[in-house]
Amino acid sequence: MAAELRSLVAQRIVLPQGGIGLDAVALYVRGGAEIDGRRSFRVPAGSTASFATYFNAFPAAVWASVVGIDRAVLRLHAEGEGIHRLRAVTADGVVSTLAEGRDSGTLSLATGPFRDGVAWVWLESTAADQPVRVSDAEWRIEARTRGVRIAVSITTMNRVDDCALLLAALGDHELAGVLDGVVVVDQGSDPIAPHTPGPVLSNGVALRVIEQENLGGSGGFSRGMVEALDTAATHTLLLDDDVRIEPESIRRLHALAAAAVDEPLLGAQMLSMLDPTVLHSMGEQMDRRRMWWHGTEPELSAADLSRLPIETTPALRRFRPVDFNGWWMCLIPMSVIRRVGASLPYFIKWDDAEYGLRAAEAGHRTVTVPGTALWHVPWTSKDDGLDWQAYFQLRNRIVTALVHERRPRRVLSSTWTQDLNHLLCLQYGSARLRNTALQDVLSGPEHLFDTLRDGRSRAQRILAESGQAVRADEGRPRVEAGAALGAPPRGAAAQLRRLARVLLHQLAPVGRTSSRPAAVSRASGKWWQLGLMDEAELRSATGAGYFLLRRSRREAWHLFRRSAWLRARLWLGWRTLARRYRSAAPELAGAESWRRFYAGGARTDAQGS
Structure with a gap:
């Protein structure tokens, strides 16, 4: 038209x-x-x-x-x-x-x-x-416009109260002429369907709930994308389930999509649900050589906008290009999905980042729109480097690099530095998970769909076997780490001295442990403190429990050698492996591959529109 x-x-x-x-x-x-x-x-x-x-x-x-x-x-x-x-x-x-x-x-x-x-x-x-x-x-x-019909896709898992609040917000009368329909992909054991208003929201927008096994964010959002291909929708809006929205933000994305001269992906910025005036993400750019993202305006990370006037804050007046937008809220044209497919089968982590890179290579830029935002718990309040998510964080980062980056040195060296940090911090479960991730990457792209169903349970099992799982406080008093460990080292010289001290401690025999290890706060749980301890209770990011960490020279040395050997294999085989992953990516992300995969698992329409 x-x-x-x-x-x-x-x-x-x-x-x-x-x-x-x-x-x-x-x-x-x-x-x-x-x-x-x-x-x-x-x-x-x-x-x-x-x-x-x-x-x-x-x-x-x-x-x-x-x-x-x-x-x-x-x-x-x-x-x-x-x-x-x-x-x-x-x-x-x-x-x-x-x-x-x-x-x-x-x-x-x-x-x-x-x-x-x-x-x-x-x-x-x-x-x-x-x-x-x-x-x-x-x-x-005044602009030339096209018709826009938005199909909302929400992936949820056992967040019944949060998801019900989100559906109530989407039922606001302001969105009656903006949304074409809402699909909730429920992957949890506590069904959302009994807590929904029925086949339509209060504003008359059609609602459909699909129940499926837990396939993570990539499996849930890809389901929403694939289902939208069979509708009259022109765009799909990906939304996290645990967010609070400003309905006007959705209206603004709808208007901008209608008037855009090309077909960009349009994303919302993230405000902190913990501090509602604090901007957590203004946009994401990718360091392609390290394959790691950073904010477009780092000085605005965790910035309180109530204290930063637009007129006098330079970073708020610069609108830099972004490489991707987080899938907490991102509007994707259906034409892009038809052209580049859905998500790679990543389960969680990196699916949104990789998709932004893939869409850009196909000629579709991403625009993060200021003044368009929602509230979300910031990822700094999560333990994704210590719990089972550590597997997916590294595995998907390396796969993204294989698909989109030709030079392996920086990404391999920077990820190995992270491995060493885990070892110095006594986090042997995380190091073992990361070695498993590298081994799977080396097995080839076929493992992505193979591990989609059981990857999380396997990662949790590895952590449990390593003794690195969150433990409940059980009402015990906390024993804080003593001041003898010192403050964080400041400056290069101080850091080198502390590192030497840490390495000497790591090489020394493990001392006798007390009946109750000292508690270490999440913020202080860094190499410069944990590396000087033989046993510690590291607080979880939520503060609801702790990780029990114990030093082992034998385990550390074994994991160190394994990590080095796996990275050497990746370095030597990078070109061949990259060709395999790049060649396989279009089929892995294709709608037909996802349809076949869904057909092989449980599927229920809990509500029909």
């Missing part, structure tokens, strides 16, 4: 009315505004309300890049005597006024052509001697 030129609501000015948004009001409005509804506010006499905020400023530079527009109009309804200005800031930090209106009634404030690299534009309303009420403010653009 040919795209038509029309006026499009790009985004609306919205205010929180309940839930987690009320803990993050600073992301919506600054100054003296009083919230008067979801889309209305009052400005007391003599006060000014500014919408130079994360959720309500208009990211003009992103829309200009994705859609090709060079102007926008803010339409609003005003009651009372006041001044309403459009303010803008460039990437260089130059603030200016683009338009101004003083009338009551419906106002249209036009930006005119964007000049001098405008990054954000926002509304600023000032009341005179009487209060001013503003409502129904929305940013409009």
